[in-house]
Amino acid sequence: MSADVLAVAEHRRGDLRDVSLELLTAGRELADETGGDLHAAVISGDVEAFGDRLNREGVDAVHTVAHGEEFNHDVYAQAVTTLIDEFDPAYVLAPNSVNGFDYVPAVADRLSIPLVTDVTDLAVDGSELTATREFHGGKTEGTVEIAGDRAALTIRAGGWPAASGNGDATVEPFEVEIDESAVRSTVTGFEEVGGGDVDITDADVLVSIGRGIREEDNLDLIFDLADAMDATVSASQPIIDNGWLPADHQVGQSGKVVTPEVYIAIGISGAVQHVAGMKGAETIVAINDDPSAPIFDIADYGIVDDLFEVVPALTEEFAG
Amino acid sequence: MNVLVAVTEAAVPDDEFEINGTEIDEQYLTYELNEWDEYALEEAAGLAEAHDNVEITTVTVGPERAEETIRKGLAKGADRAVRVWDDELAAVDLLAPATKARLLAGVAAQEEPELILAGAQSSDDSFGATGVALAAQLGYEWAAVINQLELDNDRGVATVHRELEGGVEELTEVELPAVATIQTGINEPRYASLRGIRQAQRKPLDVHTPADLGVESVASPLSLSELVEPESESNVSLFEGGAERTAGELAGVLREKGVEA
Ligand SMILES: Cc1cc2nc3c(=O)[nH]c(=O)nc-3n(C[C@H](O)[C@H](O)[C@H](O)COP(=O)(O)OP(=O)(O)OC[C@H]3O[C@@H](n4cnc5c(N)ncnc54)[C@H](O)[C@@H]3O)c2cc1C
Numbered sequence: 033m034s035a036d037v038l039a040v041a042e043h044r045r046g047d048l049r050d051v052s053l054e055l056l057t058a059g060r061e062l063a064d065e066t067g068g069d070l071h072a073a074v075i076s077g078d079v080e081a082f083g084d085r086l087n088r089e090g091v092d093a094v095h096t097v098a099h100g101e102e103f104n105h106d107v108y109a110q111a112v113t114t115l116i117d118e119f120d121p122a123y124v125l126a127p128n129s130v131n132g133f134d135y136v137p138a139v140a141d142r143l144s145i146p147l148v149t150d151v152t153d154l155a156v157d158g159s160e161l162t163a164t165r166e167f168h169g170g171k172t173e174g175t176v177e178i179a180g181d182r183a184a185l186t187i188r189a190g191g192w193p194a195a196s197g198n199g200d201a202t203v204e205p206f207e208v209e210i211d212e213s214a215v216r217s218t219v220t221g222f223e224e225v226g227g228g229d230v231d232i233t234d235a236d237v238l239v240s241i242g243r244g245i246r247e248e249d250n251l252d253l254i255f256d257l258a259d260a261m262d263a264t265v266s267a268s269q270p271i272i273d274n275g276w277l278p279a280d281h282q283v284g285q286s287g288k289v290v291t292p293e294v295y296i297a298i299g300i301s302g303a304v305q306h307v308a309g310m311k312g313a314e315t316i317v318a319i320n321d322d323p324s325a326p327i328f329d330i331a332d333y334g335i336v337d338d339l340f341e342v343v344p345a346l347t348e349e350f351a352g
Numbered sequence: 353m354n355v356l357v358a359v360t361e362a363a364v365p366d367d368e369f370e371i372n373g374t375e376i377d378e379q380y381l382t383y384e385l386n387e388w389d390e391y392a393l394e395e396a397a398g399l400a401e402a403h404d405n406v407e408i409t410t411v412t413v414g415p416e417r418a419e420e421t422i423r424k425g426l427a428k429g430a431d432r433a434v435r436v437w438d439d440e441l442a443a444v445d446l447l448a449p450a451t452k453a454r455l456l457a458g459v460a461a462q463e464e465p466e467l468i469l470a471g472a473q474s475s476d477d478s479f480g481a482t483g484v485a486l487a488a489q490l491g492y493e494w495a496a497v498i499n500q501l502e503l504d505n506d507r508g509v510a511t512v513h514r515e516l517e518g519g520v521e522e523l524t525e526v527e528l529p530a531v532a533t534i535q536t537g538i539n540e541p542r543y544a545s546l547r548g549i550r551q552a553q554r555k556p557l558d559v560h561t562p563a564d565l566g567v568e569s570v571a572s573p574l575s576l577s578e579l580v581e582p583e584s585e586s587n588v589s590l591f592e593g594g595a596e597r598t599a600g601e602l603a604g605v606l607r608e609k610g611v612e613a
Pocket of ligand 1: 243267269284286298300303304305309319320322338340473
């Protein structure tokens with residue numbers, strides 16, 4: 033039996049998020065393997081405009097669910113559950129995003145379908161679906177076999193190219209009777225995380241520090257290096273969490289996306305949420321005493337050594 | 353008010369490790385209180401200080417080994433702990449978030465908490481799904497990946513900030529009872545005091561089997577068929593030798609790229 037795929041797009045404050053188009057590519061590949069159709073759906077906001085943008089090559093149907101402006105998990109959970117009831121897809125794809133975290137597990141639970149999150153690859157063998165994903169902060173990668181013939185899957189951003197080309201799908205409104213009494217959450221607004229006086233996105237050279245620095249006092253080592261190289265200091269999330277640097281210094285998924293000429297990651301493991309913010313740097317340097325740290329997978333140059341040895345020596349080089 | 357905190361142990365591999373079958377060899381693993389759960393525990397402890405009559409219970413799905421970690425939670429302010437385990441669970445190689453949620457829901461049904469806190473994810477499996485699946489099981493409201501939480505018991509709501517992508521936070525009100533999944537940085541986790549550590553030894557820690565909680569099967573729809581160290585697609589050039597040498601060589605490359613004081 034052919035198995036259909038439903039890809040649920042994501043948007044925020046008027047913009048369709050890029051991962052929505054990547055989702056279509058993952059969905060098309062999966063549908064090709066099962067011989068099924070690819071349905072796309074978009075819920076809330078300017079669904080007509082979003083629906084047209086989702087109409088890419090390989091998409092068989094686009095369903096638009098008009099209800100409110102922004103993401104609300106109660107509305108999404110109801111709408112996606114209804115879409116699944118109606119179109120009976122075997123596989124439901126959504127972005128592995130903060131909003132994906134906020135409704136996909138609820139849908140999977142209500143429909144009793146297995147859920148695998150943060151998927152980086154998918155394969156179908158007969159009727160069995162396997163999903164590849166990272167474990168242990170990227171130090172291992174596992175192949176997950178999913179029992180049964182249905183699954184909800186959240187897809188890692190950047191894992192598939194964006195779908196392109198114009199599609200010839202029908203873009204049609206889909207009516208969902210939202211039970212308002214079950215909408216028990218209200219999104220009241222958005223807030224940008226505090227701006228400071230340094231704009232790390234402007235810097236040509238970033239010296240970026242992670243948990244490997246251990247203590248706040250040790251940050252002086254990093255400031256000295258940045259001074260010597262005329263660079264700007266940025267950081268991974270734990271440094272911001274500890275309050276050692278202001279929030280606008282954070283690189284990564286929840287922070288800033290930076291594209292400097294040189295990015296020097298010091299004592300940073302290279303978690304996916306960090307890498308999301310710096311993989312576009314022209315040259316990436318990693319200093320880390322763990323040779324298996326994932327940061328080395330994307331680095332151009334690396335030193336596997338104790339940062340407390342290397343950083344002062346490097347400062348010395350530039351301070352001359 | 354009862355607050356339930358889901359606490360898990362995360363398996364942290366050594367820098368160098370070996371994989372046997374679909375598991376990292378035990379000798380290369382240390383088990384730690386999951387980083388995100390530290391923040392969840394602190395958030396609960398903060399609520400207990402700010403509001404009257406807050407009782408904090410932690411719940412952990414894990415083997416006896418986890419009791420050391422559970423005591424850490426008790427030392428940081430939890431009043432009681434529940435651990436769920438049996439041999440059948442021990443044999444599951446990849447516990448699905450939904451299965452975990454069913455077990456936690458069994459405990460929640462007994463405790464009837466007004467608020468449940470869980471880490472946004474665990475650092476080993478990183479499904480990031482257990483908390484919301486638990487809310488769905490219980491019919492509670494929920495909010496995922498929050499970095500600010502305020503309770504308004506009079507209105508029966510929690511006001512939260514959700515940490516979205518790109519330095520944007522979503523401000524949301526959810527009705528209680530609710531599950532909140534906690535992002536790092538929401539607070540500053542405290543160190544356990546010596547007194548706390550001593551008291552923790554005497555606090556109740558109950559152990560239940562899934563059957564005690566009315567969960568008949570813990571069979572997981574997910575299983576691991578392979579676990580590998582990811583093939584590195586890296587083209588990294590490593591500098592080798594002592595720090596002076598490597599720093600010197602790196603400095604040479606950086607100068608070529610125009611880095612200078
Ligand atoms: C929803 C969500 C959003 C997130 N957003 C972000 C984000 O925007 N930005 C971000 O950075 N993270 C983010 N994270 C967190 C992310 O998952 C990681 O926890 C975080 O990036 C780890 O930071 P780190 O690399 O500094 O610390 P760790 O992972 O602890 O790494 C520390 C590294 O330092 C090395 N080290 C230790 N001592 C030394 C030494 N003496 N010399 C050399 N090296 C040493 C270690 O080998 C290790 O590799 C997010 C997580 C979630 C769930």
